[in-house]
Amino acid sequence: MAVISTGPIENSPVNGVRPTQQVTIKMVNRDSVNSATVLIQGYFLNGSRTLYVLEEVLLTPNEVATRNHYANFDAFEFVFTTSGPAEESTEISVWGRNESGQLISSQRLVSDEQLEE
Template sequence: MATFSSGPIENNPVDGVRPTTQVTIKIVNNSSVNSSTVSIQGFALDGSRTLYVNELFGVAPNQVVTRTFFANVNAFEFVFTTDGAAEDQTEISMWGKNPSGQLVARHRIVSDELDM
């Protein structure tokens, strides 16, 4: 079992609008034969750490899973746990998006950048 974290991400409003209002998470199982299990936990960090996303699901061989979550808070953090035979072949990336759906570069985290 491996656990990764985005770390705390500041998302304070700029001119009354938060840079990121939603987060898209992509999970890729690169194994051609084994599956993995992924847990996603999302936390709002507004004076306390409040869990607001809690999902657990399987990822089949060669499958790509996309999840989109609310992120219109002052700060947030996502924690990912992978398990199963393809645990080491499962990659996760996280993409912040603004109210227009455009990517927010400073809220983009790819697999190699996630903290263990």
């Protein structure tokens, strides 16, 4: 079982609007035979760490899955727990999106950049 975290992501308002309104999570299972499970935990950070997303995703062989979650907070964090036979073949990326749905390049994390706990 691997636990991967984005770490805390600052999302303070600029001119009254937070840069990221929504987070897109892409998960890919590159194993051609085995499945993997990804537990998604999303927290908003406001002096305390409060869980607001709790979702488990089963990735079949060669499957790509996308999840979108609200992220209009001053700070947030996502933690991913991967398990199953294809755990080592599973990769995750996280992308911030603004109010019009455009990607926020400063708030994107690919699997090599995430913190293992």
